Amino acid sequence: MTAVMNASTKTEAAAGAVLSVRHLSKSFGGLKAINDVTFDAAPDQVTALIGPNGAGKTTVFNLITSILSRDAGQVLFLGRDLAGMSAVKIADMGLIRTFQSARVFPGMTAIENVMVGGHRLASRSAASEMLWLPAARNEERGMLRRAEQMLDLVGLAPFKDTQATELPMGAQKLLEVVRALVAQPKLLCLDEPAAGLNDTETRELANLLRAVRTLGIPVLLVEHNMSLVMNVADQVIVMDSGAIIAKGTPSEIQQNSRVIEAYLGREHHAAS
Amino acid sequence: MLEFLQICIGGLVVGSIYAAIALGFSLVYRVTGAINLSQGGFAIVAAMIGYTLGVSFGWPLWVAIPCAVTATVAIGTALGAFTFVPGLARLSNANVLMLTAGLLTMIEGFALVVWGSQPYAMPPFSGEAPLVFGPIRVPTQAFWVFGATAVCITALWILVAKTKLGKGLRACAENPAAASLMGINVPRMTLLSFALATLIAAIAGVTVAPTTSLQFDTGRLFTISGFVAAAIGGIMSFPGAIIGGLFLGLLTQLATAYISSLFSTAISLLILLAVLIWRPYGLVHAGTGKRQDTRDEVKSVGHAAKLPVSLAWSFAALALVTAVFVPFVVTDNGILSGLVIAGILFMTLMGLDVLMGYAGQVSLGQAGFMAIGGYTSGYLSINYELAPLLSIFAGIGVSLACALVLSVVTLRLRGLYLALATLAFGLLVDSCAVGFLDITGGPSGLVGIPSFSVAGVEFATPRAMYYVVFALDAVIFLGLTGALRSSFGRALKAIRSDQMAAAALGINTVRYKLAAFMISVTLASLAGSMYAFFFNFLSPEMVGTGRSLELVAMLIVGGESTLFGGMFGALLLTLLPTVFQPLAVYKTFASGALLVVSFLYLPQGLYGAIVGMAVRLARSPRKAVSKEPASETSARAL
Numbered sequence A: 001m002t003a004v005m006n007a008s009t010k011t012e013a014a015a016g017a018v019l020s021v022r023h024l025s026k027s028f029g030g031l032k033a034i035n036d037v038t039f040d041a042a043p044d045q046v047t048a049l050i051g052p053n054g055a056g057k058t059t060v061f062n063l064i065t066s067i068l069s070r071d072a073g074q075v076l077f078l079g080r081d082l083a084g085m086s087a088v089k090i091a092d093m094g095l096i097r098t099f100q101s102a103r104v105f106p107g108m109t110a111i112e113n114v115m116v117g118g119h120r121l122a123s124r125s126a127a128s129e130m131l132w133l134p135a136a137r138n139e140e141r142g143m144l145r146r147a148e149q150m151l152d153l154v155g156l157a158p159f160k161d162t163q164a165t166e167l168p169m170g171a172q173k174l175l176e177v178v179r180a181l182v183a184q185p186k187l188l189c190l191d192e193p194a195a196g197l198n199d200t201e202t203r204e205l206a207n208l209l210r211a212v213r214t215l216g217i218p219v220l221l222v223e224h225n226m227s228l229v230m231n232v233a234d235q236v237i238v239m240d241s242g243a244i245i246a247k248g249t250p251s252e253i254q255q256n257s258r259v260i261e262a263y264l265g266r267e268h269h270a271a272s
Numbered sequence B: 001m002l003e004f005l006q007i008c009i010g011g012l013v014v015g016s017i018y019a020a021i022a023l024g025f026s027l028v029y030r031v032t033g034a035i036n037l038s039q040g041g042f043a044i045v046a047a048m049i050g051y052t053l054g055v056s057f058g059w060p061l062w063v064a065i066p067c068a069v070t071a072t073v074a075i076g077t078a079l080g081a082f083t084f085v086p087g088l089a090r091l092s093n094a095n096v097l098m099l100t101a102g103l104l105t106m107i108e109g110f111a112l113v114v115w116g117s118q119p120y121a122m123p124p125f126s127g128e129a130p131l132v133f134g135p136i137r138v139p140t141q142a143f144w145v146f147g148a149t150a151v152c153i154t155a156l157w158i159l160v161a162k163t164k165l166g167k168g169l170r171a172c173a174e175n176p177a178a179a180s181l182m183g184i185n186v187p188r189m190t191l192l193s194f195a196l197a198t199l200i201a202a203i204a205g206v207t208v209a210p211t212t213s214l215q216f217d218t219g220r221l222f223t224i225s226g227f228v229a230a231a232i233g234g235i236m237s238f239p240g241a242i243i244g245g246l247f248l249g250l251l252t253q254l255a256t257a258y259i260s261s262l263f264s265t266a267i268s269l270l271i272l273l274a275v276l277i278w279r280p281y282g283l284v285h286a287g288t289g290k291r292q293d294t295r296d297e298v299k300s301v302g303h304a305a306k307l308p309v310s311l312a313w314s315f316a317a318l319a320l321v322t323a324v325f326v327p328f329v330v331t332d333n334g335i336l337s338g339l340v341i342a343g344i345l346f347m348t349l350m351g352l353d354v355l356m357g358y359a360g361q362v363s364l365g366q367a368g369f370m371a372i373g374g375y376t377s378g379y380l381s382i383n384y385e386l387a388p389l390l391s392i393f394a395g396i397g398v399s400l401a402c403a404l405v406l407s408v409v410t411l412r413l414r415g416l417y418l419a420l421a422t423l424a425f426g427l428l429v430d431s432c433a434v435g436f437l438d439i440t441g442g443p444s445g446l447v448g449i450p451s452f453s454v455a456g457v458e459f460a461t462p463r464a465m466y467y468v469v470f471a472l473d474a475v476i477f478l479g480l481t482g483a484l485r486s487s488f489g490r491a492l493k494a495i496r497s498d499q500m501a502a503a504a505l506g507i508n509t510v511r512y513k514l515a516a517f518m519i520s521v522t523l524a525s526l527a528g529s530m531y532a533f534f535f536n537f538l539s540p541e542m543v544g545t546g547r548s549l550e551l552v553a554m555l556i557v558g559g560e561s562t563l564f565g566g567m568f569g570a571l572l573l574t575l576l577p578t579v580f581q582p583l584a585v586y587k588t589f590a591s592g593a594l595l596v597v598s599f600l601y602l603p604q605g606l607y608g609a610i611v612g613m614a615v616r617l618a619r620s621p622r623k624a625v626s627k628e629p630a631s632e633t634s635a636r637a638l
Helices: A057-064 A087-093 A110-121 A126-130 A134-153 A169-182 A199-214 A226-232 A250-255 A257-264 A266-271 B002-032 B039-056 B061-090 B093-115 B140-162 B164-174 B176-181 B186-211 B218-233 B238-258 B261-278 B289-296 B309-329 B333-358 B366-383 B388-410 B415-435 B462-484 B487-497 B499-504 B509-535 B545-558 B565-579 B581-601 B605-636
Strands: A019-028 A031-041 A046-050 A072-077 A095-097 A187-191 A219-222 A235-240 A243-248 B131-133 B136-138 B452-454 B457-459
Touching: A019 A057, A031 A046, A031 A057, A031 A072, A031 A235, A031 A243, A046 A057, A046 A199, A046 A226, A057 A187, A057 A219, A087 A095, A087 B499, A110 A134, A110 A169, A110 B487, A126 A134, A126 B462, A126 B487, A134 A169, A169 A187, A169 A199, A199 A219, A199 A226, A219 A226, A226 A250, A235 A250, A235 A257, A243 A250, A243 A257, A250 A257, B002 B039, B002 B136, B002 B140, B002 B164, B002 B186, B002 B218, B002 B238, B039 B061, B039 B093, B039 B186, B039 B218, B061 B093, B061 B186, B061 B581, B093 B218, B093 B415, B093 B545, B093 B581, B136 B140, B140 B164, B140 B186, B140 B238, B164 B176, B164 B186, B176 B186, B186 B218, B218 B238, B218 B261, B218 B415, B218 B545, B238 B261, B261 B388, B261 B415, B309 B462, B309 B605, B333 B366, B333 B462, B333 B487, B333 B509, B333 B545, B333 B565, B366 B388, B366 B415, B366 B509, B366 B545, B388 B415, B388 B452, B388 B509, B415 B545, B452 B509, B457 B462, B462 B487, B462 B509, B487 B499, B487 B509, B499 B509, B545 B565, B545 B581, B545 B605, B565 B581, B565 B605
Parallel strands: A046 A219, A046 A235, A095 A187, A187 A219
Antiparallel strands: A019 A031, A019 A072, A235 A243, B131 B136, B452 B457
C-alpha cells in the first residue's frame, strides 16, 4: 500500500502520508465545532482519533468524508483535496468508510453484503452480465471466492447465507468492516466500530484490525473504546472541544496529563 | 366578466371538495407518515349509498344523507382497522401507499358490483332553483358545499388544536415512538385519523354529488385531485391543503372554460410537476419537514423468496416445455388470447420489478410508457406503413426521451413524492392520449393497427403471437436474470435499502437508479407496442392509470423482487376473468382485494408460496443427500 503522491500538488502534506488533514475548521452557527485540526495518517499504521463526548471526532470524520462542508483547511487524500467530492468519487479513490451504526444492507445475505463491497473493482458491464458472457461469470465467481475467504477470516463463513440483519450486532459490525475490506481500500475509515459491542466482540474486532494492518492497509479509527485504541493503534490523536490536545503513541498518550485532565476533569485530577 | 365570475364560483365549489379531500390526506399523513389513497373511494361510496337510500328507497334526504355518511364511516373504520393499521406496522411507507391504492381499487370494484357502471345524478338538497344575485346565478348546492367544507375545516381545527385527543394526534405527528412511550395508543390514533379522513371524504362526497354525475370510478378523480391539491399546497399543513384545493379547483374550471376540457387535467399535472421540482414541500411550507424520516427507514425489507440453483434450472426447463406445448392443449382462442396478454404484461412487470422490487423506486405510472410505445408504433405503422419492428424501436426511443425528461423530476424524489410524480406522469399521458385526437384517435381509440410482422411474415393469430411473446419473454427474463444475479442486481438492492452506505462503497446511485428506470421504460414501451399489434387497436383506458395500478397489483400478488413472480400475478388477474366470464364484473374488486391481502398476508407473493412449497417437497424425500449441494449453491440462487 504505497501511497502515490501527486508531485504537482504543492502542499505541506507530510511526505508519505495517506491522509493529510490541514488546519481544518468548522462552525455550526456561532459555535466553533472544529478549530484548526491538523494531523496525518501514515501508511501501514492504525491512526486513532479519540476524545470525550462532544470533542468533535465525528465532525472531523464527516468533514474528511465530505458529508459536511468545511469552513477552512484542507483534506488531502493521496495528495488530492477531497473538497466537494461526492461520496462515490471518494470511494472510487479508495477511501472507504464504515458507519457508526452498523449499516448492513437489509434484504441481502451476509455474503451478498460482502460482495457489494467488491462493486468498485468490478469491470464487467451490466450488458455483459445480461448476455451471460464468460468474462462476467468468471469475475462473479472470483468475487464470490474472495468474499468467502474474507468471511472465513473473521469466522463468519458458516453464516454466509444468513440474512445480514439477522446476525448479532457484533457480527454485523465485523461484516461491515469485511465489506469495506473487500473494496480494497487505500485507507479504511472506521466510525466507532466498537460502539455497541461487548468485550468478546471488541476483542474479535481488535484481532481483525491487527490483521488489516498486517495486510498493509492504513486505518483511521474514530473510537470511544480505550482498550481497543490502546490495543491496536500506532498513533493516537486526542481531541477535546474541537481542537487537538495531544498526539503520540498509545503509551505516550496514557502518560499525558492534558489527556487525563480532558477525560477525568480538572478537579478530579487536582485532587489525586 | 360575468362569465368569469360564474366560472370562478364553479371552480370554488369543485375546489372545496378537493380541499376537503386534501385535508384528509394531510391529516392522515401528519399522523402516520403515510398516504391514504382510498379517500376518494369513500366519497363515492357515501354518495352512492345516499342515492340508494334517498332516491331508490325514497327516504327523505335529511335521513338518507346522515345515514349514508355514518354507514361509510363505519365501513371505512372497519377497513382501516383490518388493513391500514396492521399494514402501517409492517410495511414501508411506499408500500402502505400501494396498499391504499389497493383499497381504492377494491372500493371501486365494490361500487361497480353494487351500482354498475352507469352514471347517477343526486337531487340537490334544497331544490333546483338557483339563488340569483343580480346577474349571477348560484346553485343552492354550492352553499351546502361551502358550508360543509367550512364546518369540516373548523371542526378538525378545534379537534386538533384544542382537545386532548388532538394533542395525542399531534404527538403522533411529531414523533410516534416518543408518543407511544408517553402512553399514547398510536394504532388507535392512526385509526382515528383514518376514520376522520373517511368522515371528511364521505361528507364531501354526499354534498358534491348533486353538482356532478357519479360513476363507480369517479372516486379515483377525487383521490387524485385531492392528492395533487395536497402536494401543491403542502401536505404538512392544513391551510396548505385548503389553498391547494381551491387553487386546483379554480385552475381546472378556468382551463376547461377558456382552453379546453381535454387539457385541464394536463395543465394541473404540469403545475404539480413544476411544484415538485421547485418547491417539493408545496406552496405552504409548514417548517416541520422531518415527519417523513421518522418511519421511512425502519422498514425491514422483506426477504425475497429464493429458488436454489439446482431447482431453478429444472423449473426453468419445466416452464419452457410447458410454455411450448400449451397452445397444443389449449385450443380456446379466448384463453390463448388471455395467455398472450399475460405474456405481454409480463414484459412490463419484469421491468417494473427491476425498478420497484430491486431498486426500490415506486412507479404508479408505468402504463404511461406502454401508452407512449403503443401509440407511437400504432401511429407510425398506420400512417407511414413503417415495419412493426422499426416502429417498436421508434416507440422505445420516444419513451426513453420522455423518461429522461421525467427523470429530471424523479431522480431527486423519494417515497411519496416519487409515487406522486409517477402517478402524475401516468395521468398526463392519459389526458394526452384522450386529447391529441389526430394522433391517438381520442377516447374512441386508434383503429386499424396492423398485426405484428417480421420481414413479411405476419403473426396474426393468437397462437402465432403466443410464440412471439413468449420467446421475447424468455430472452428478456434470461438477460435480466444474468444481470440481477451479479453485481448489477446487488448494486440495485444495496441502493434500495441504504443509498448512503451504497454510495460510500462507490456505487453511483444516480446512474443505477437511472439504469433501472430506463430498463423498465424500454420493456413497458415494448409491451405497449406488442399490445397494440395484438389487438390491432389501442384506446386510452387499455393503457391508462387503471392499468398502472393493476400492474402494481400483479407484481405484488405475484411476488416482488423475484423477477418471475409477476408472471403469476399476470396469469391470475388476466385469466380468471376470461375463464369465469360471468365473474368479470368482480375483476376490479378482486384485483384490489388480492393486492391488499398479498401485502398483509403473503409478503413474498404467490412466487414465495410456490417456491417455499417446491423447496420443501424437493428436500423431504432425500434430506441427507440434498443438504450438501443446497448450502453450496443457495448463495447464487436466483
